[in-house]
Each structure stands twice: as structure tokens, then as C-alpha cells.
Amino acid sequence: MSCVVAPASRGVQARAKSVAETLNLEFVAIADDLDSGVALVIDTDRSWLQRLQSPRLGPVYIDFSSADMLYRRKSGHNEPLGRAIGVKGEKRPKVFDATAGLGRDAFVLADLGCSVALSEQSVPLCYLLEQARELALMSANDKVVEAVSRMRVLCGDSRQQAIEGFDVIYIDPMFPERGKTAAVKKDLATVQALHGDSSGANDPKDLLVWAMAQPVERVVIKRPVKAPALGNVKPSHSITGKTVRFDVMVKPKGNGR
Numbered sequence: 323m324s325c326v327v328a329p330a331s332r333g334v335q336a337r338a339k340s341v342a343e344t345l346n347l348e349f350v351a352i353a354d355d356l357d358s359g360v361a362l363v364i365d366t367d368r369s370w371l372q373r374l375q376s377p378r379l380g381p382v383y384i385d386f387s388s389a390d391m392l393y394r395r396k397s398g399h400n401e402p403l404g405r406a407i408g409v410k411g412e413k414r415p416k417v418f419d420a421t422a423g424l425g426r427d428a429f430v431l432a433d434l435g436c437s438v439a440l441s442e443q444s445v446p447l448c449y450l451l452e453q454a455r456e457l458a459l460m461s462a463n464d465k466v467v468e469a470v471s472r473m474r475v476l477c478g479d480s481r482q483q484a485i486e487g488f489d490v491i492y493i494d495p496m497f498p499e500r501g502k503t504a505a506v507k508k509d510l511a512t513v514q515a516l517h518g519d520s521s522g523a524n525d526p527k528d529l530l531v532w533a534m535a536q537p538v539e540r541v542v543i544k545r546p547v548k549a550p551a552l553g554n555v556k557p558s559h560s561i562t563g564k565t566v567r568f569d570v571m572v573k574p575k576g577n578g579r
């Protein structure tokens with residue numbers, strides 16, 4: 323199993339056991355002796371992921387009120403993503419994020435005013451996303467509360483979800499970590515470890531084929547700046563940021579919508 327549930331201390335063992343049962347994951351009283359996979363560590367007020375294989379790396383939290391998220395909100399590095407999705411003037415597209423992960427891109431979009439469904443196949447990530455959303459709803463920062471009020475979490479394979487009432491499907495497949503900061507590398511390496519050796523369990527090209535067949539206006543894919551287009555499908559246009567590129571497929575009117 324690539325993810326186990328462990329208590330942060332003896333005092334929260336019962337709570338961790340109950341989470342393990344609910345999520346149908348294996349419970350371990352002490353994760354320190356394990357050397358592969360990831361632990362979902364449960365504490366009194368919050369939980370996190372701890373990579374168990376070497377190098378151990380630090381804990382990975384989802385916190386929509388964190389300094390990192392506040393920096394993202396203010397730094398303007400949301401702009402290329404917003405443009406790719408189609409945020410313009412008063413227009414705020416409804417987004418289906420088919421690869422929610424740690425919810426960072428989804429939060430950026432919600433903060434720009436979009437309503438966002440965060441669809442994630444990994445059960446521990448869904449748990450953390452929902453917990454982070456609930457905590458952020460109690461934030462003292464009104465902007466954070468407004469943003470997370472526009473977010474909802476859906477657990478399971480995105481290709482099994484009903485796509486109704488969305489304007490855009492957004493896809494951020496796993497990609498090699500080159501060019502990222504140490505913190506982002508650590509977080510993505512931990513998310514990758516959740517999937518064991520299967521690097522996301524399914525081929526992102528399949529996700530693109532599925533997305534293109536859905537009743538939405540556009541599909542947006544995040545790519546490394548210099549990578550070829552996913553599946554060699556030529557995008558309608560691309561928006562290039564400092565470290566990533568967003569390939570935008572605008573679907574012809576009447577195509578599935």
C-alpha cells in the first residue's frame with residue numbers, strides 16, 4: 323500500500339484509527355520504521371503527508387491561509403493561469419480541475435473569482451483538501467473565506483465525474499520537477515510517492531482525450547515551458563509564464579456543447 327494512516331502522537335491514536343477506517347487505508351501506530359510510501363499523519367487540529375522513503379523530506383500540508391498561498395495571491399503570478407482559463411473583465415469561468423493535487427492552482431482560480439470543482443483521485447489528498455477547505459472557511463482573512471467558498475472537492479477518477487455546468491477543464495499532469503523551487507519539488511515528490519511507481523496511475527494523454535470529449539468551452543493543460551504539447555495535440559494558443567506554459571484548446575462551438 324502506498325499510503326498508511328498514522329497518529330502524530332499517542333493521544334490521537336483513536337482519531338487516526340477512525341480516519342484510516344473511513345478512508346479504507348491501513349492504520350499504523352508508528353510510521354517511523356517504514357521505508358516506502360507515504361503516511362497521512364493525523365494530529366488534533368490538522369493533518370499532513372510524510373514521505374517515508376528516502377530521502378524523507380519534510381511534511382506536506384495543504385493550507386489555503388498559508389504565507390505561500392498569500393504570496394501567490396499577491397504576486398501576480400496568477401495572471402497567466404487566469405488568462406489561460408479565460409478570466410477577463412467580468413467573466414469568471416466555472417472550472418473543473420481534473421487534477422486537483424494540493425489544490426494550489428484551484429485556490430488561485432477561486433481567488434480570481436472562478437467557482438472550482440477540485441477533482442482528485444487520491445483518497446488521502448481528498449481528505450487533506452476537504453480538511454483545508456473547512457479550516458480556511460474559518461480564516462480571519464475574508465478574501466480566503468470568499469475564495470474557498472467557491473471551491474468544492476470531488477473524490478475519484480475525474481473521468482468518472484459528471485461534467486455539467488462547467489466552462490473549462492483544467493489539467494496539471496505530473497511532470498519532471500526540473501526548474502522548480504526546493505519546496506515545490508518536495509511537495510510534488512511526496513504526491514508522486516503516493517502513487518508508488520505508477521506516477522499518477524494513468525496516462526495524462528488519456529485525460530486530455532477524455533477532456534476534449536466533454537461539454538466545455540475549453541481545455542487548459544499546464545506544461546513545462548519547453549515541453550512538447552501533450553499528446554502532440556496542437557493547442558489553439560499558449561500562455562507562457564516564468565516557469566510553466568498553459569496550452570489552451572478552445573473547442574469549436576457546437577462541439578459537445
Ligand SMILES: C[S@@+](CC[C@H](N)C(=O)[O-])C[C@H]1O[C@@H](n2cnc3c(N)ncnc32)[C@H](O)[C@@H]1O
Nearest residue numbers: 421422423424425426427442443479480494496
Ligand atoms: C501535479 S498534481 C496537480 C497539482 C495541482 N495542480 C496543484 O496546484 O496542487 C497531479 C494530481 O492529479 C491527480 N490525478 C491524475 N490523474 C487523475 C484522474 N484521472 N482523476 C483525478 N485525479 C487525477 C494525481 O493524483 C495528482 O494528485
